[in-house]
Amino acid sequence: MTDAKGLSGGCQCGAVRYRASDFGRSSVCHCRMCQKALGSPYATLVTSRDLTYTRGKPTYFQSSDKVRRGFCGACGTPLTFEFDGFDPDITVTSLDDPSAMPPVVQLAVESRLPWCEDVSQLPQENSGLEAGAIHSHQHPDHDTAEWPPQED
Ligand SMILES: [Zn+2]
Numbered sequence: 001m002t003d004a005k006g007l008s009g010g011c012q013c014g015a016v017r018y019r020a021s022d023f024g025r026s027s028v029c030h031c032r033m034c035q036k037a038l039g040s041p042y043a044t045l046v047t048s049r050d051l052t053y054t055r056g057k058p059t060y061f062q063s064s065d066k067v068r069r070g071f072c073g074a075c076g077t078p079l080t081f082e083f084d085g086f087d088p089d090i091t092v093t094s095l096d097d098p099s100a101m102p103p104v105v106q107l108a109v110e111s112r113l114p115w116c117e118d119v120s121q122l123p124q125e126n127s128g129l130e131a132g133a134i135h136s137h138q139h140p141d142h143d144t145a146e147w148p149p150q151e152d
C-alpha cells in the first residue's frame with residue numbers, strides 16, 4: 001500500500017515524530033511481550049518500508065535477542081517493533097490517524113487475554129469531560145513546525 005503523501009505519527013509528548021508512506025499489513029499481536037511493551041491487552045502494529053523520523057529519535061529496549069522496541073525516551077509512548085533483518089513495525093495507535101490502518105489479522109492468539117473478546121460488550125460511558133475542562137499537553141494529531149508551542 002503506497003500513498004504519496006504518507007501518514008504521520010509520533011509520541012504523546014511530541015519529542016519523536018515520524019512519517020511513512022509504504023505500508024505492509026496491519027496486525028494485532030496478543031503476545032505477552034507486546035502486552036507488557038504496550039501496557040495494553042494487545043499491540044496493533046503495521047509494517048513500514050520507508051519509516052523516517054521527522055523530529056527526534058526513539059529510545060530502544062532490546063526485548064529479545066531478535067527484537068528491539070522503540071519508544072519515546074521522554075514520555076514513554078511505544079513507537080516501534082523491530083525484528084532483526086525485517087522492516088520495522090510501527091504502533092498503529094501512535095499514528096495521527098490510527099483509523100487509517102485497521103488490522104487484518106490477529107497474531108499470537110494463544111496469549112490472548114480471555115476478557116479481550118468481551119470488551120465491546122461492556123456497558124458504555126462517555127468521558128464526561130466538558131470541552132476545555134482540562135488543558136492537554138499531548139502533541140496534536142498533525143505535524144507542527146515547532147513543539148512545544150512558544151508562549152505568547
Ligand atoms: Zn514523547
Ligand SMILES: [Zn+2]
Pocket residue numbers: 029030031032033034035043108
Ligand atoms: Zn507481540
